[in-house]
Amino acid sequence: MTARAKIVPALALALCVMSLGAQPQDLAAHWQTVTSNDGSWRIEWRLLRDSDPIQLPEARKRFTIELKIASTRTPADVPFAVGVDAHMPEHHHGMNVAPTVIRRSDGSLRAEGMLFHMSGKWEVDVDIDDGTTIERTQWDIGMY
Amino acid sequence: MIALSFSVLLLVSSGSPQQEVPTLLPSSSELAGPFRWQSEMLRAPVGCAIAPSGTVAVADAAGEVIGLSASDGRVLWRTSTVGGEAMASPSAVAFMGDGSFLVADSRRGRLDRFSQAGEWIGPFAPEAAVGLPTAIATGEWGTPATGIAAVIDASTGAIIVLSTLGVELARIDTATHAAGAATALAPSGLAFIGHGLLAVTARTQSKVIILDLGDGSGKARPRVVGSWGGRGAFPGFFNSPQGLASAGGWIFVADQFNHRVARHDAAGKGQLAYGQHAVQPRGGEGAVHYPVAVAVAASVSMGAKSGPLAVVCEPFERRVQAYSVELGPEPADLRLVLPKLEGVQSHFGAAASRDGQRLFLQDPESCSVVVFDLSRGQPIHVTSIGSSGTKPHEFGSIDAMLALDGGLRLLVADGVNRRLALWQLTEPPKDLIFEPFMAKLVKTRPYDRLGLPEGASIVGLTHAPTGEILALSESGPTVVTLDESLRTASTAPLPLPDTLARPSAIAADSSGTVAVLLDDPAAVATFTRTAAGWTPAGVRPLMGVLRARAIAAAGDGRWLVVDDWGDAVIELLSDGSQRLVGSRGVADGEFWLPSALAVGPGGDVYVVDSGNHRAQRFDPKLVWEMTFSLGRTYTRARTADDVLRVRTRKPAPPPPAAPPAQGGPS
Structure with a gap:
């Protein structure tokens, strides 16, 4: 070059x-990047409400997490299955709803039906199954 | 209720001798009935039954005996043999309608029948395939009513229905009693609660299910007709329910980790619970500590009186307690006494591991891992990992642990959720503080992706000098070899000698020799790995060991073994001799059901002293150095009196006088 x-x-x-x-x-409404806890996956994510990017969820209002997942080891690898959940580690409870994960035609994923029912620190957990191990990616969303 | 409590305070503070002080509402445990007697001449009573005559039968798994007592606790008869053979972990007893009784001998995989006087009649249902019988109940079904027996086979999770002649009538598999649940139930206790109705406890799911066995004609298949429970402390919830009994229309559940025997109706309603959690180990006479079996008879002659009687087995305390049980209706109002469920206490269990300056101990009641930092001399509790549940960052059970990477990683074998879970911890901070979010889940690997037989679990983990992880499965038995990222796995059978014992733990020394511990008859089998697989290097019987529970390499060709039923640590020396360390007791250096151990790089030894709710540290020569639990450390050896004196709490001071009334209620 x-x-x-x-x-x-x-x-x-x-x-x-x-x-x-x-x-x-x-800025916060745009894609953010995080690496899985054993370094196997790179995830870009953003929050949506009614298909519009948002900075933070609002308490007791449904939202969506849009995800783009890429392997850091073998670019051709795609997740076998993906689970998305969230919980409040300081309160020892999770959400009262179970989101639905949908794979879109462009390869991205959407976890629809997320709902944080109270303010505080939430941890989002994305568990990526490669068919052998199920590796976790996590990040915090502070909603105060 | 609030108004009543306030009026009590006012009356007490007035100090008037003339006024009668109203008592509080009776508590849920006080209503349950008074303590009558306890038997302590036992090692691990795990099964009990009461005949209509009042005779109490007990199966003692560690003593390898069954015994009969009168309704006042007097021992009538005991035996350790059946048909000329030694018993091997008898697990359950049940009386038949004619007064004879059935005995399940778990490790022999046998059922036997004895007369009311204790004479062996013969094998029962020898044609039925029962690999590991762990519970029996007797009852009736069909028209006309016909006596039957039901047996749990823990090797498959099936419930087998047998005629009184020992003919197999039905086999209820895990798919039937799971009734569509996501995971198969692990049945642990049985009781007939009516004609053809069988109550079953599912320990790992903390549930009770009711099975309708059908009419005996073969036309109606067994089906689940009711269930209740879930993990919790409120009435109707359980924490590891085990044995069951039924009398007077009530179902009694030995609720192990809630330290109570709960009483419910067939719909799960009812708030009475027997016993209060023993505040300290050895606390008895009504205090209940880890009950696993219960039997109730509606009417038993006790001297001049007769009435209902309950007996409760507590192997943790090596005793059976008897209560005068209450079978009447529940009062409309009572004061609930609930066990403490939240939070980690010093209830250390049968898994421990150490690497670097971190020590990991299991807490079975909260289903979490307690992490100690050892860098400051005395162990400091720096975080706890996990809680009970099915999500990836939760544990169903902690069967084995392995600390890795200098204590920055931890691998946990979870047999209930059937997966290995790898955790990452942060580096120790400069100033040690309790940091609740120090650990995060890295990944899991399900057991069904390890090449193990269906239903197999992992009972031990160790680290080979090559850096690989070795996971021992009791099924086969088999060793799975994994890399530290859990990505690759190879499975190979382990050629163990023919024995009734089960593999209970695995360890590797610096030379690459791998030792597999066999529980009872206790032995250590060693192996080396070759291109052809695992090659036997020898089998070493452990003399005088009652049940071998944990093993670790201690350097210089030595191995250390924990004998939980024998309350000792055994040092196996390279010259073939063995040395016993410790004895039963509460003083420092003594043990009560020790269950796990971990050896540090300098040879220091940490022993989990489960029955005393503590851990102890020994130097490489196994000289006692320290006793510790959460928040307390003792480095000066205490006698049993010292220990018990500390545990005896002074009575609480009287409540302060209530402030003068400031007007009427608003």
Whole structure:
């Protein structure tokens, strides 16, 4: 790669960051990335309500988590099965509902029917089954 | 209720000798009936029955005897043989209508019949395939009413219905009594509650189910007609229900980890519970500690009087207690006494592991793992992992543990949820604090993806010097070899000698020799791994060991074995000799049902002293150094009197005087 070729993407990235920085409320509504707990999967996720990206869920209102899952070891690998759940570790309980995970034609997934029934720290758990082991990915959503 | 309590306080504080002080409502346990007697000449009573005559029969799995007592507790008869053979873990007894009684001898896989006087009549149902009989009940079905017996075969989970002549009439498989539940029930106790109606406890699901066995004609198939329960402490919930009994229209459930015997009707209603949780080990005379079996008779002659009688088996305390039981209707109002369910206590169980500066102990009652940091000299409780449940980050049971990566990872074998679970812990912080979110689940691997036989469980885990994980399955037996990410697994049979014993644990030493512990008759079988598989290197019988429960390599060719029924640690030396360490008791250095051990890199030994609710540390020469539990550590050896004096609490001070009334109620 030439020096010029390196600069162009860097500039594009900087412009992109500046653009996002101008609208911080939109940043959280965009895709975020997390790696599974044994490093086998990279997950991009965002929150949706009625198909619109949202920054945070609202208590007692249904929402959706949209997921893009890619293997970090073998790019061709796709999850055999995916489970999505959430619980409040400080309160020792989970949700009162069971979300439905739907695979879309573009390969992304949607966990529909999520509902946080109270404020506080929630942990989202995504369990990815590769047919041999079931590996967990998790992140926190603070809803105060 | 609140108004009544307030009026009691006012009357007490007034101090007037003339006024009668009203008592509180009777509690759910006080109503259950008074304690009568207890028998302590036992090792592990796990099954009991009462004849209409009042004769009490008890199966003692550790003593390998069955015995009969009078209704006042006097021992009438005992035997340790059946038809000229030694018993091997008798597990249950049940009286037939003619006064004879049936005995289940679990490890021999046999049922036998004895006369009312204790004479062996002969084998019962020898044609029926019963691999591991663990519970028996007798009752009736059909028209006209015909006597039958029901037996749990724990090797398959099936319930077998037998005629009084020992002919197999029906076999109820796990699919039938699961009745569409996601996981098969593991039946643990039985009692007939009516004509053709059988109540069954499912220990791991904390449920009671009612089975209608049909009419005996073969036209109606057995089916589930009712169930209740779930894990909890409120009436109608259980924490590891085990034995069952029925009398006077009530069902009595030995609710093991709630430390009570609960009384319900056939719909699961009823709030009475026998016994209160023993505040300290050895506390008896009404206090109940880990009951596993119960028997109730509606009317028994007790001296000049006659009335209902209940007996309760508590192998944890090595005793049977008897109560005058209440069979009348439940009062409309009573004061509930509930066991404490939440939170981790020092109820350490039969799994332990250590790596680096972290020690992991199992707490069976909360179904979690207690983590101690050892870097500061005395063990400091830094976090707890998991809770009871079926979600990936919850445990159904903790059958074995293996600390990895210097204590930064932990592998747990969960036989109820049938999976291995790998956890990651954060590095120890500079200043040690209790950090509840120190651990996170990394991944799980279901047992059915390990190449194990269907229904097989993992009973032991160890780390080979090559870095591989070795998981011992009792079925086969088999060893599964896994990498530390659980991705690869290979399974190979283990050529054990022909024995009644079951493999109970596995350990590996630095040379690569793998030792598999056999429980009873106790022995250590060693193996080396070759290209052809596991090659036997020898079998070493353990002399005087009652039940071998845990094993660890201790360096210099030594192995350490825990004998839980024998209350000792056995040191096996490289020259073939063995040394016994410890004895039964509560003093430091003594044990009561020790159940697990872990050895540190410096040779220090941690022994889980389950029956005393504590752990103890020994130096490499097995000299006592320390006793600890959650929040307490003792480094100066105490006598039994010292220990019991600490445990005896002073009576609570009287309540402070109530403030003067500030006007009428609003």
